[in-house]
Amino acid sequence: MPFVPFAGRRRLATLVLLLSGCVVALSLQVRRPGGQTVAEGWLLDVLGLGVRSVTGLREAVGALRERVSGRERLLARNDALESQVLQLERELSILRDAERERQRLLALYSAHPLAPPASRVARMVSLVTAGPFHSALLDRGRAEGLEVAGVVVGVHGLLGRVVGTGDQTARVQLLSDRLAAVGVLLPRSGRVAVARGSGTAGISVEYVPVVADVVAGDLVVTSGTDGIYPRDLPVGTIETVRKGGTSLFLELPVRLTAKPESETTVFVFPPLAPRESGSDPTSLLPAPRSSGRGSPARRAP
Amino acid sequence: MKPLRFAAGLAGAVLGTFGLGAVSIPSSPDLFLLFVADNARGGTVYRAMATGLVAGLLEDLLRTPPRLLGLHVFTKVLLGYLLATAETRFVVEKSSWAAGLLAGAVLVESLALALLLSLFRGEPLHWGGQEAVVRALLTAAAGSALAVLVRIPWRARFAARRRRRVR
Numbered sequence: 486m487p488f489v490p491f492a493g494r495r496r497l498a499t500l501v502l503l504l505s506g507c508v509v510a511l512s513l514q515v516r517r518p519g520g521q522t523v524a525e526g527w528l529l530d531v532l533g534l535g536v537r538s539v540t541g542l543r544e545a546v547g548a549l550r551e552r553v554s555g556r557e558r559l560l561a562r563n564d565a566l567e568s569q570v571l572q573l574e575r576e577l578s579i580l581r582d583a584e585r586e587r588q589r590l591l592a593l594y595s596a597h598p599l600a601p602p603a604s605r606v607a608r609m610v611s612l613v614t615a616g617p618f619h620s621a622l623l624d625r626g627r628a629e630g631l632e633v634a635g636v637v638v639g640v641h642g643l644l645g646r647v648v649g650t651g652d653q654t655a656r657v658q659l660l661s662d663r664l665a666a667v668g669v670l671l672p673r674s675g676r677v678a679v680a681r682g683s684g685t686a687g688i689s690v691e692y693v694p695v696v697a698d699v700v701a702g703d704l705v706v707t708s709g710t711d712g713i714y715p716r717d718l719p720v721g722t723i724e725t726v727r728k729g730g731t732s733l734f735l736e737l738p739v740r741l742t743a744k745p746e747s748e749t750t751v752f753v754f755p756p757l758a759p760r761e762s763g764s765d766p767t768s769l770l771p772a773p774r775s776s777g778r779g780s781p782a783r784r785a786p
Numbered sequence: 787m788k789p790l791r792f793a794a795g796l797a798g799a800v801l802g803t804f805g806l807g808a809v810s811i812p813s814s815p816d817l818f819l820l821f822v823a824d825n826a827r828g829g830t831v832y833r834a835m836a837t838g839l840v841a842g843l844l845e846d847l848l849r850t851p852p853r854l855l856g857l858h859v860f861t862k863v864l865l866g867y868l869l870a871t872a873e874t875r876f877v878v879e880k881s882s883w884a885a886g887l888l889a890g891a892v893l894v895e896s897l898a899l900a901l902l903l904s905l906f907r908g909e910p911l912h913w914g915g916q917e918a919v920v921r922a923l924l925t926a927a928a929g930s931a932l933a934v935l936v937r938i939p940w941r942a943r944f945a946a947r948r949r950r951r952v953r
Contacts, residue, residue: 496831496832496835496867496871499831499832499835500831500835500863500864500867503835503839503859503863504860504863504864506856507842507856507857507859507860507863508856508860510855510856510859511854511855511856511857511860511902511906512906514854514855514856514906515906515907
């Protein structure tokens with residue numbers, strides 16, 4: 486008989502295994518004081534576990550389904566609310582713009598209650614102040630009735646005049662432009678003078694004799710004598726009073742009251758009518774329309 | 787293992803057990819143990835244990851009250867192992883030795899059953915007493931008789947008788 490190592494142990498192990506299986510099987514069938522066997526208890530426990538698992542799974546599936554449907558519902562609602570919010574924000578933006586526009590217009594009309602009926606409201610959409618030539622761009626043009634030589638006025642005062650028009654735009658020469666000039670009046674002393682653009686940030690009043698009664702802070706308004714701008718429009722205040730050596734005239738830099746960078750909504754008054762008998766071309770009241778060609782206003786700087 | 791012989795032995799054990807029960811004999815030999823012992827001859831432990839497993843399972847299914855499946859499987863596997871081991875350690879030639887082994891096996895089984903019942907059912911430890919001894923004796927007698935019958939060269943005797951008839 487061939488020698489097989491550990492054969493006896495293997496047999497014994499098999500025996501122990503089989504006997505242990507029997508013991509386990511028997512122990513599973515033993516009745517407990519409660520009236521059921523261990524195996525029944527285990528079986529019921531396993532079944533209970535299965536039942537609980539199935540119930541839990543069913544509940545989880547239901548909850549998941551409900552959650553998914555709820556999520557879809559919420560997503561749809563969220564989309565609707567988002568679009569509604571966007572719509573409302575758009576409306577709010579429009580309303581805010583309208584309100585802002587209304588406030589500007591109110592400010593404009595309160596600042597210029599006697600604006601001519603043909604005046605137009607425009608927005609200053611672009612400002613070019615680099616270099617000696619200062620200009621701005623309006624979002625209104627010929628289509629809205631703007632004409633060359635129209636007077637551009639902000640809430641705080643005069644800004645310039647229209648020097649070119651397109652269908653939907655108009656170009657404005659600002660007062661600070663080096664080639665701009667405007668007839669002014671110093672109301673406190675009643676002196677009439679001419680103000681020129683400095684090409685930097687303001688204007689200066691010229692041709693005021695050194696003997697004139699001018700002090701810093703004097704108000705400067707349009708005189709209406711240039712035939713371009715109507716009278717009594719605020720221009721600025723005398724910043725300082727300097728005497729230029731042997732010169733017969735004072736150097737009077739003016740701080741403009743209307744800052745182009747802060748004036749977004751402006752009035753564009755129609756060009757002044759040419760001087761006619763019995764009419765005041767510098768009046769803000771409406772005048773009969775006629776061709777302005779050859780008038781002094783056109784020859785103005 | 788010859789399957790046919792195995793099946794016939796198993797069927798004989800089942801039918802014999804039920805047959806003896808049908809004639810209302812107060813005590814009867816353990817035919818399942820004889821079946822296991824027959825398969826333990828030659829010292830094949832695995833075969834003996836497998837036979838014990840099958841026989842014990844069948845006995846449990848047929849005889850044991852419910853919820854005690856495995857009771858006789860335990861004892862029969864144990865006895866199969868012990869009988870096969872004894873076959874390998876001792877040379878069992880005489881039928882009286884086989885009878886003694888079988889009687890001892892019946893007593894061991896009775897003791898093991900009592901132990902298991904006491905352990906799992908809480909019943910008082912009762913090894914079987916006189917009934918176990920009678921059963922052991924009956925089993926031993928049956929076993930020795932079977933051993934004698936098995937050792938008879940039946941084929942040679944049939945062949946000789948056939949030869950005598952031919953002459």
